[in-house]
Amino acid sequence: MTPAQHSVLVADDDPDIRDLVVFKLEQAGFNVRAVADGNAALEVLKDTTPDLVVLDVMMPGLSGLDVLRQIRAEQRLEPVKVLLLTARARDTDVDDGYNTGADEYVTKPFSPRELLHRVNTLLGRGR
Amino acid sequence: MVSPTLVAPQLLTVVLWVLVWAAIFLLAVTLGSRAGRLWRERRERQVLDELRPAMLAVASGEDDDSSALGRLTTVTHRRVRVVDRTVSTMLSKVKGEPARALARVLRAHGRADWALRGLASKRSIRRAYSAWILGLMRERESGSKIVPLLQDRSMDVVVAAARALTLLGDSKAARPVMRAVAPRRRPRGLPSWVAVESLCAFDDAVAPVVAEATAHPQPSVRHVAATVIGTRPLPRAAPVVRKRLAVEEDPRTLAALVEALGEIGGSFDLPMLSRFAQHSDETVALAAVDALEEIGLPSSVDALAPLVADTRPRLSERAAVALAELGPRGRERLRTFADAPGPAELPATYALQLVAMRSATRGLD
Numbered sequence: 353m354t355p356a357q358h359s360v361l362v363a364d365d366d367p368d369i370r371d372l373v374v375f376k377l378e379q380a381g382f383n384v385r386a387v388a389d390g391n392a393a394l395e396v397l398k399d400t401t402p403d404l405v406v407l408d409v410m411m412p413g414l415s416g417l418d419v420l421r422q423i424r425a426e427q428r429l430e431p432v433k434v435l436l437l438t439a440r441a442r443d444t445d446v447d448d449g450y451n452t453g454a455d456e457y458v459t460k461p462f463s464p465r466e467l468l469h470r471v472n473t474l475l476g477r478g479r
Numbered sequence: 480m481v482s483p484t485l486v487a488p489q490l491l492t493v494v495l496w497v498l499v500w501a502a503i504f505l506l507a508v509t510l511g512s513r514a515g516r517l518w519r520e521r522r523e524r525q526v527l528d529e530l531r532p533a534m535l536a537v538a539s540g541e542d543d544d545s546s547a548l549g550r551l552t553t554v555t556h557r558r559v560r561v562v563d564r565t566v567s568t569m570l571s572k573v574k575g576e577p578a579r580a581l582a583r584v585l586r587a588h589g590r591a592d593w594a595l596r597g598l599a600s601k602r603s604i605r606r607a608y609s610a611w612i613l614g615l616m617r618e619r620e621s622g623s624k625i626v627p628l629l630q631d632r633s634m635d636v637v638v639a640a641a642r643a644l645t646l647l648g649d650s651k652a653a654r655p656v657m658r659a660v661a662p663r664r665r666p667r668g669l670p671s672w673v674a675v676e677s678l679c680a681f682d683d684a685v686a687p688v689v690a691e692a693t694a695h696p697q698p699s700v701r702h703v704a705a706t707v708i709g710t711r712p713l714p715r716a717a718p719v720v721r722k723r724l725a726v727e728e729d730p731r732t733l734a735a736l737v738e739a740l741g742e743i744g745g746s747f748d749l750p751m752l753s754r755f756a757q758h759s760d761e762t763v764a765l766a767a768v769d770a771l772e773e774i775g776l777p778s779s780v781d782a783l784a785p786l787v788a789d790t791r792p793r794l795s796e797r798a799a800v801a802l803a804e805l806g807p808r809g810r811e812r813l814r815t816f817a818d819a820p821g822p823a824e825l826p827a828t829y830a831l832q833l834v835a836m837r838s839a840t841r842g843l844d
Contacts, residue, residue, distance in 0.1 A: 368538075368569055371531070376539040451837065463575035464539040 358475050359400070362386040363393035363419065364408040364437065369460070373406055373437070376464045377471065390414025394422060401429060403475055409438035409449070417452050424453040433474045437462065526561045530554070534562075537584070538569045540577045548580055552587035559588050570615045582616040591618055598624055606631065607639035614643025622649045629659040629669065637669055645677040650684040652677070657688060657704070661697035671703045678707045690719045693736075698729035705732055709739030717743045724751065733758075734766040741770025746778055753782045756794075764794050772801035780809045787816055788823040795823070799830035810834065 360382045364370040370386050377384045385402070387393050391413045393405065405423065407416035416436055423429045435456040436449045449457045456470045471477075533547035542548055554562050563585055570581045585591065590612060597609030598621075610628055613621040625647075628640035637659060644652040656677045659669040678685055690713075692704035701723075708716045720739050727733045737755050740748050752774070755767035768786060771779045783805070786798035799816075802809035816827035 366572070368565075369572055371535055372539055372569070372573070375535040376541065379539070379541050461572050461574045461578070464541075464573060464577055465575060 357383070358404070358477070359383040359385070359402040360404045360406060360471070361393060361396055361400075361402040362406045363388070363390060363411065363416065364406070365389055365411045366408070369408070369437070372464060373467065376468055380468055380472075382471075390416065390419045393419050397423065397429060397432075401432060403431075404433045404435060404471060406435050406437055406471075409436055409440055409445075417448065420449075420452050420454060435467075435470060435474065437467070523561045526558050527565060530558070530562060534565060534569065537580045538573055538577050540575070540580075542580065548583065551584045563588055563590055567612060567615060578617070585612070585616055591616060591621075594618075595621060595624065598628065603631070603633035603636050607633070607636045610636070610640045610643040614646035617647060619647050619649060622647050622652055626652055626655045629655050630662060630664070632665070634665075634667060638673055641669055641673045641677050645673075645680045648680050648682065650681040650688075653681050653685040653688040657692050657695075657700060660700050660703050661695070668699060671699060671706070674703045675706050675710060678703070679711050686713050686715060689713060690716050693719050693723045698732050701727070701729065702732040702735050705735035705739050709735065709742045712739070712742040714743045720744075721748070721751070724755075730760040730763055733760070734762045737763060737766040737770050738773075741766075741773035744770070744774060746774075746776050749774065749776070749778055749782045756782075756786050756798075761791060761794065764791070765797055768794060768797045768801055772804055775805065777808060780805055780812060783809070784812050784816075787813070787826050788821065790822070792826075795826040796829060799823075799826035800833060803830040803834040 358381075360377055362370055362373050362377070362384060363386070364373065365388050367388075370388065374384045374386050385396060385400075387396060389411045390407075393407070394414065396402075397405075405419075407419055409416035416438065420434055420436070423432055423434060433455045434453065435458060436454045437458045437460065438445070438449075439460040441459040446457050446459075455474055458467055458470060530551065533542075533550045536542040536547035537551060551562055551566070566581050566584050570578055570585075573581070594609040594612040594616075597605045598613075600606050600609065606628060610625050613625060622644060625640050625643050628636050629644075629652075631637050631640065641656055641659065644656065656669070656674055660671060660674050661668050678689060685707075689704050689707050692700050693708070693716075695701050695704070705720070705723075707713070708720060717740070720736050720743070724733070724736050724740070727736060733755075737752065740752065744752070749771065752767050752770050756764050756771065758764045758767065768783065771782050780802060783798050783802050787795050787802065789795045789798065799813060802813050810831065813827040813831050816823035817831055
């Protein structure tokens with residue numbers, strides 16, 4: 353599978369982070385779509401099945417964990433990988449993220465390079 | 480009869496005109512300032528739109544030939560402020576090489592010197608912002624100049640200074656940070672969570688300062704020290720924690736010490752933690768249950784099992800869940816409780832159901 357075929361949905365209410373993640377992933381050849389909150393992410397997921405969703409946890413309306421729960425509750429979205437990108441860095445927060453069904457957990461401030469490595473690993477892409 | 484005229488009609492007319500002109504003037508000022516603000520915002524947006532790709536390239540580490548960095552460092556005077564504001568915001572969101580590159584942009588614009596001068600400003604907002612900028616830029620040599628702000632009269636400045644020192648990560652600031660938790664001249668000290676965050680970010684040389692602080696006369700300082708020992712964690716502080724547990728009277732500090740022992744202790748500590756699980760203060764007892772689970776030894780099961788029958792519902796439930804988390808041996812003990820009528824039956828059943836639900840969610844069963 354060529355990198356361009358991998359699609360990623362980014363949901364973050366911070367425009368700087370959103371633009372940064374989109375820029376980094378697009379530069380790496382991903383097909384990226386971005387939204388600003390959890391409800392919009394679920395709207396997109398009604399019609400599409402991205403390979404990966406990058407979710408902020410604290411967003412207005414539905415939180416990233418709420419979106420993650422809904423993703424994991426729907427069989428159609430079972431193959432979707434989820435990476436949580438959040439400022440919540442306590443051990444209990446990380447546990448909550450993984451227990452809810454996240455495949456990866458990255459804390460802010462983050463290294464864009466490390467984020468790309470984690471995305472590549474999740475999607476089985478070589479470095 | 481003619482009524483007397485108290486005010487001359489001409490004067491009324493003059494006053495009316497003055498009021499009309501004042502209203503027009505105020506309206507014009509309001510509209511002017513609004514238009515000015517909109518114009519400035521539009522101009523800033525234009526500058527940002529133009530430079531956004533370069534900022535994103537630098538912030539994402541995709542500026543291999545440093546052309547974007549060059550573009551940002553050489554912007555003209557008018558654009559410097561707009562770029563610096565956005566770069567500062569981005570600097571707080573990324574780490575690694577991109578953060579260093581963004582700091583180079585600010586340095587090229589003289590922002591480090593500006594911030595160093597600002598530490599002595601009369602305005603507290605300027606002092607706080609200057610400290611924060613130096614922290615974001617990881618100007619390590621500025622640490623000694625930020626430290627005095629930990630005793631500033633403004634709490635905003637104290638917090639900004641502590642958070643800047645956190646970003647610098649130099650353990651030389653550990654003692655001043657600890658002092659700021661219980662200052663002599665101010666009624667309120669540095670919030671404990673900010674102090675803990677700082678002390679956890681400093682290098683390992685912080686350990687002696689933290690160990691010493693467990694015996695500080697102020698409970699707030701002892702609480703911070705205990706929390707840091709458990710959070711970092713600092714295994715070498717275990718003897719100090721055991722010693723302090725024998726004499727500590729403040730319940731909040733006691734709970735933090737017990738939690739710390741759960742992180743850094745071993746089988747040797749199980750009897751002591753079991754005793755604290757019977758403590759009359761429920762926070763301390765709950766911390767002891769968590770610590771017994773955290774130690775995670777097979778003998779923890781024997782220490783936790785009697786607590787499932789405790790008369791305090793929160794404690795018995797927490798002990799039951801902790802047993803469930805300890806693996807097959809703990810769950811086996813819970814099944815025994817769940818099958819026999821008694822005070823342990825209900826919490827044991829609850830914990831087993833909780834584990835079953837969690838396993839189903841994780842897809843493990």
